[in-house]
Amino acid sequence: MTESNGRHKRRRLGVIAALAVLLGAFAWLIFGNLDQNVVFFLTPGELLAKGTEVVDKPVRLGGEVRPGSVKWDEKTLKLEFQVMDVDTTQVVRVNSKGAPPQMFRDGMGVVVEGRLGRDSVFQSTNLMIKHSNEYRPPKEGQKPQEMYRSLIKGSGA
Amino acid sequence: MTRLIALDALWFALAVSAVGGIVAPIAIARGRREWVAIARAAVYSNFALVTVAIAAMIFALVTHDFSISYVAQVGSRATPVFFTIISVWGALEGSILFWAWVLALYSALVVYANRNRPGNLVPYASAVLLVIALFFHVLLTGPANPFHLVSPAPPDGPGPNPLLQNHILMAVHPPLLYLGYVGMSVPFAFAVAALITGAKQDEEWIRLTRRWTLLAWGFLSAAIVAGMWWSYEVLGWGGYWAWDPVENASFIPWLTATAYLHSVMVQERRGMLKLWNVNLMVVTFVLTILGTFLTRSGIISSVHAFTQGPIGYYFLGFIALVLIGSAVLVAGSSDKLHTEGRLDAPLSRETVFLLNNLLLTAFMFTVLIGTLFPLVAEAFRGVKVSVGEPFFNRMTLPLVVALLFLMGVGPALPWRRGDWPALRRKMIPGAAVGVLLSALAAAAGARSAYGILAFALAGFAATLNIAEFVTGVRARRTAHGETVPVALARLVAGNRRRYGGYVAHMGIFVAAIGVAASSTLRSEREATLKPGEVLTLGSVNARLNDVWAREEPQRAVIGATVELLRDGQPYATMSPRMNIYPMSQQPVPTPDVRSTPVGDVYMNLMSFAQDGSTATIKIISEPLVPWIWTGGGIICLGALIAGWPARRLG
Numbered sequence: 001m002t003e004s005n006g007r008h009k010r011r012r013l014g015v016i017a018a019l020a021v022l023l024g025a026f027a028w029l030i031f032g033n034l035d036q037n038v039v040f041f042l043t044p045g046e047l048l049a050k051g052t053e054v055v056d057k058p059v060r061l062g063g064e065v066r067p068g069s070v071k072w073d074e075k076t077l078k079l080e081f082q083v084m085d086v087d088t089t090q091v092v093r094v095n096s097k098g099a100p101p102q103m104f105r106d107g108m109g110v111v112v113e114g115r116l117g118r119d120s121v122f123q124s125t126n127l128m129i130k131h132s133n134e135y136r137p138p139k140e141g142q143k144p145q146e147m148y149r150s151l152i153k154g155s156g157a
Numbered sequence: 158m159t160r161l162i163a164l165d166a167l168w169f170a171l172a173v174s175a176v177g178g179i180v181a182p183i184a185i186a187r188g189r190r191e192w193v194a195i196a197r198a199a200v201y202s203n204f205a206l207v208t209v210a211i212a213a214m215i216f217a218l219v220t221h222d223f224s225i226s227y228v229a230q231v232g233s234r235a236t237p238v239f240f241t242i243i244s245v246w247g248a249l250e251g252s253i254l255f256w257a258w259v260l261a262l263y264s265a266l267v268v269y270a271n272r273n274r275p276g277n278l279v280p281y282a283s284a285v286l287l288v289i290a291l292f293f294h295v296l297l298t299g300p301a302n303p304f305h306l307v308s309p310a311p312p313d314g315p316g317p318n319p320l321l322q323n324h325i326l327m328a329v330h331p332p333l334l335y336l337g338y339v340g341m342s343v344p345f346a347f348a349v350a351a352l353i354t355g356a357k358q359d360e361e362w363i364r365l366t367r368r369w370t371l372l373a374w375g376f377l378s379a380a381i382v383a384g385m386w387w388s389y390e391v392l393g394w395g396g397y398w399a400w401d402p403v404e405n406a407s408f409i410p411w412l413t414a415t416a417y418l419h420s421v422m423v424q425e426r427r428g429m430l431k432l433w434n435v436n437l438m439v440v441t442f443v444l445t446i447l448g449t450f451l452t453r454s455g456i457i458s459s460v461h462a463f464t465q466g467p468i469g470y471y472f473l474g475f476i477a478l479v480l481i482g483s484a485v486l487v488a489g490s491s492d493k494l495h496t497e498g499r500l501d502a503p504l505s506r507e508t509v510f511l512l513n514n515l516l517l518t519a520f521m522f523t524v525l526i527g528t529l530f531p532l533v534a535e536a537f538r539g540v541k542v543s544v545g546e547p548f549f550n551r552m553t554l555p556l557v558v559a560l561l562f563l564m565g566v567g568p569a570l571p572w573r574r575g576d577w578p579a580l581r582r583k584m585i586p587g588a589a590v591g592v593l594l595s596a597l598a599a600a601a602g603a604r605s606a607y608g609i610l611a612f613a614l615a616g617f618a619a620t621l622n623i624a625e626f627v628t629g630v631r632a633r634r635t636a637h638g639e640t641v642p643v644a645l646a647r648l649v650a651g652n653r654r655r656y657g658g659y660v661a662h663m664g665i666f667v668a669a670i671g672v673a674a675s676s677t678l679r680s681e682r683e684a685t686l687k688p689g690e691v692l693t694l695g696s697v698n699a700r701l702n703d704v705w706a707r708e709e710p711q712r713a714v715i716g717a718t719v720e721l722l723r724d725g726q727p728y729a730t731m732s733p734r735m736n737i738y739p740m741s742q743q744p745v746p747t748p749d750v751r752s753t754p755v756g757d758v759y760m761n762l763m764s765f766a767q768d769g770s771t772a773t774i775k776i777i778s779e780p781l782v783p784w785i786w787t788g789g790g791i792i793c794l795g796a797l798i799a800g801w802p803a804r805r806l807g
Contacts, residue, residue: 026519030526030552037548038530041541058545074685074771098683099763099773102735102744129743148715148737151706151769 039113045088047116056115061122066091067106072099083112083122092116096124102147104129160225160304163213167304170206170257171294173199178287182353185280193280197268200283203290204265211258214251214303215242223314226305227251233316235711235739239328244317246331249453249468250303255331256449257293259339260286267343267369278361281350282343289342292475300468316711319738319745326387333380334407338445340373341414345442348435352486355493363421363434368800370421374414375796381407382668382789393746395681395759395777397785398672400549405528406448409521413441416517418658419510426572427507428497432487433514435494439483444521446476451528502574509567516556516563523552554607558614561669564662565618568625583621591617594670601678601780608677611669619666622659629656649798657799661792668788674781675756683763683775691722694776697758698722699731704769713737715744717762717772721751733762733774756780 041060042050061083069082069091079096094112104110104127113126177199184192214227218241223229231244231251246255264286271279297303321327344366351362384407385397398404417437423430450472487494500507527544534542569583594616595609603609626645633644649656682694686701693699702718716734720727731751735744748761759777766772 026522030523033548033552034527034530034544037545037551038534038542039545041543060543074773077683077685077773098775099685102764147767148706148713150767151704151715151765152708 043087044083044085044092045090047092047122048090054116055118058113058115059122061092061094061112061114063092063110065104065106065108065110070100070104070106079127083110092122093120094122094124096127098127100127101129159213159217159220159222160306163210163217164298164302164304166206166209166213167294167297170203170210170261171291171298173202173206174287174291174294177203178284178291182281182284185277193277196280196283196287197272199287200261200264200268203287204261207254207258207261207290210297211245211254214245214254218242218244221314222310223312224307224310225303226307227303229307229311229314231317232314233711234313236316236322237711240317240322243328243331244321246335247317247321247327250297250301252331252335252453253293253296253301254303255335256339257290257297259335260290260293260342263339263343263369264290271365274365276361277354278347278350278365281353282346282362285346285349286342289346292471296468296471300471315740316738319712319736319740320391322711322738323736323745323747324387324391326383326390330380330383330387333376333383337373337375337377337380338407338410338448340369340376341410341438341441341445343369343373344417344438348438349483349486352435352483352490355490360425363424367421368802370414370418371796371800374411374418375793375800377407377411377414378792378796379789381411382786382792386786389782390748390750391745393748393761395679395748395761395775395779397782400524400527400544400546402528402531403452405524406451409524409528410441410444410448412517412521412524413437413444416514416521417441420514423507423510429499429507431496432491432494435487437514439479439487443476443479444525446472446479450476504570504575504577504580506567506570506572506575509563509570513560513563513567516560520553520556520560523556524549527552554611557669558607558610561611561614561618561666564665565614565621568659568662569621583624584617586624587617587620590620591615598674598677601674603673603677605677608673611673615666615669615673619663622662622666625659626656653801654799657795657797657801659795660798661795664788664791664793664795666788667791668785671781671784671788674784675779678780679777681775681777683773685771685773687771688769692774692776695778697776697778699760699774699776700727701772701774704765704772711738714747715762715765717765717774719749719760719774721758731758731760733760735762735765752783754783757782 037058039058039060040054041062042054044061044063047054047059047061063083063085066082066084069080071078071080073079077098079098079100080094081096082091082093084091094114096112096114108129111128112122112124113128114122114124116122177196181192181196181199185196214225216222217225217228218232219238221228221232221234223232227248227250231248232241236244244251246252264283267286268279268283316322344362347362347366381404384404388399388404389395389397417434420430420437421434424434450469453468453472500511502508527548530544531542534540565587566580566584569580591613595613598609598612603612626648629648630641630644633639633648634641637644639647680694682692684692686692688701688703691698691700698721700720700722702720704715704717706713706715708714714734714736716732719731719733721729721731729751731749733749734747736747737744746761748759750760751758757779759779761775761777763773763775
């Protein structure tokens with residue numbers, strides 16, 4: 001009786017120990033992987049302040065497209081521009097591949113996903129226009145119609 | 158007028174829920190049997206009242222009553238009637254109202270279906286359902302009131318969020334998701350009721366809610382697939398899953414609900430895992446509330462998060478209440494949740510279900526932690542971070558592979574005690590199919606180890622599941638001399654639950670192959686074309702014809718007409734577009750997708766010259782993507798078969 005009880009207890013302890021080991025390994029895996037795959041959301045100023053610490057680490061860079069910095073090559077689909085920190089006016093050069101979003105232009109808020117290279121140029125893998133869901137009436141001289149009016153058939157344009 | 162009717166209905170619903178959810182159970186516990194009928198009446202009246210409120214909302218939307226805050230927020234005279242109606246669930250307050258209505262509907266149905274059942278289980282369960290309803294009524298009469306007065310009423314509104322009115326799937330995904338999410342309240346309510354009654358009737362709540370859980374699970378599965386499809390058709394990046402918090406929110410409760418569907422069989426068969434099953438159901442319900450909180454509170458910025466506001470605290474408070482209440486109840490009845498059976502052999506179906514539960518729980522925690530980590534990091538360390546896709550992929554792909562393996566082995570093993578030679582015999586053809594499929598995938602160009610493993614294991618497990626049908630049909634043919642279709646139909650009808658489960662498995666395999674193929678064999682190309690120029694990707698030759706624009710009442714559409722050529726002759730026309738809605742500051746990409754059983758051609762208009770002289774087109778080859786949607790359909794079919802009421806045999 002006591003012997004089987006003792007065996008029962010030992011078995012139970014064994015199960016608990018195995019579960020603890022499993023749980024520990026699982027937690028170690030999760031937090032180890034989290035550590036390596038956290039993507040920081042940084043402004044150009046913050047990115048530059050971190051220096052070599054963030055080289056080749058995945059980053060989301062948020063700022064404004066610096067006016068006059070956009071170079072877009074239609075043939076090679078290479079896009080170069082600079083992202084400016086709204087507060088500090090510090091800039092980071094960005095290289096990207098693929099057509100820019102239709103509304104991409106000087107002064108636009110953007111979020112660029114990618115990594116800072118050793119050459120201090122940010123290599124973008126994904127370029128997004130920052131926009132809010134709230135309705136704002138288009139500003140004067142910013143009418144979206146102007147974008148496509150000439151394409152409407154029979155408009156004579 | 159509309160406004161006052163709706164508000165009165167909501168206040169009455171709040172009162173009714175409080176009476177039926179709080180007063181009634183106390184009275185019933187004190188032996189006042191007449192309160193059983195009152196609790197039932199409360200459930201029905203709550204349904205009637207919330208129906209009045211949501212009907213009033215739809216009426217206000219359709220008649221453009223901009224004096225009602227929600228209509229002023231999402232309505233617009235230019236929006237087509239159909240999209241006006243579905244904008245009921247297009248923003249925060251309306252979706253909370255819709256939640257409350259679906260809950261009221263489920264509650265009324267489940268109470269009606271069990272109206273003649275004696276005992277206290279149903280009255281207590283309806284009380285729990287009414288307490289949940291009470292929470293939503295507090296939101297609706299407080300921080301999420303959709304019926305505020307706007308004075309003076311604006312002449313017109315901005316219309317729904319452009320992303321939500323750009324595709325027909327927006328009419329499908331949210332209702333399915335709510336039917337899935339809210340449906341989990343039913344088994345939760347009965348689990349809690351079983352804990353409250355405390356009698357040794359621990360199997361009754363499970364038997365009674367079996368079909369309801371399957372129904373909710375089927376809706377949730379369909380909702381997840383519809384959400385993927387929506388993302389694929391609307392967002393323009395050519396993918397369907399990005400481990401985005403809102404996607405995760407729908408997926409996390411699905412994982413625990415799936416675990417429950419399996420572990421509950423262990424309890425029914427062997428009397429084990431009673432405590433575990435109650436906990437799984439509580440956790441599943443809490444995760445649906447958490448998911449609603451994540452997507453509706455504005456805490457995660459995305460298309461789903463409409464607003465910042467105090468509503469988040471209400472949700473956190475409710476979650477805390479549910480967790481604490483359930484913990485107290487579980488602790489109080491732990492002596493009644495003792496295991497009766499025990500594991501007979503390490504090689505048995507029970508073991509596989511145990512492992513499957515372990516893996517699904519680990520899966521749930523992984524996704525949950527990855528989803529919540531940015532919130533925790535921002536709250537405690539003040540840094541803005543997101544958790545990258547590599548985390549989720551690296552952590553979950555091994556779990557997916559292991560689960561696929563178990564899905565093959567489980568059906569091949571008997572309850573209690575399996576034997577290794579028999580299992581090996583069954584596994585050999587599966588292994589052969591698996592090797593063949595992975596060789597095919599590698600030949601087609603798949604290079605990722607997990608991709609190839611997924612092909613192998615999906616093929617392996619599918620073979621073992623099909624083998625169950627084959628064995629059953631063969632036995633019937635020998636015993637009764639039936640033809641194959643008759644034997645198959647009778648086999649499934651004779652044990653709907655088992656074979657429905659296998660059908661759902663098949664859906665998972667089909668979808669898994671679709672995911673594996675499209676993520677490992679995808680290719681894309683982008684180029685700026687002049688009219689007449691051709692872009693080639695693999696066997697696809699696409700010629701740009703022209704770029705055009707047209708104005709519609711609620712939006713402007715810019716499109717490119719692109720012809721697909723074979724031997725220089727056009728055989729199909731595609732028109733990727735951009736839609737411009739007055740309320741948005743940037744065009745909404747509207748890709749064009751041409752589907753065939755072996756894959757899609759996905760075409761996106763990236764940008765265009767304002768004079769129409771050039772357009773930048775992106776073509777993505779998406780192998781086997783339609784298999785994912787087909788797999789989703791098969792999963793739902795499986796749930797339907799498993800949950801279909803069986804004819805009683807005389």
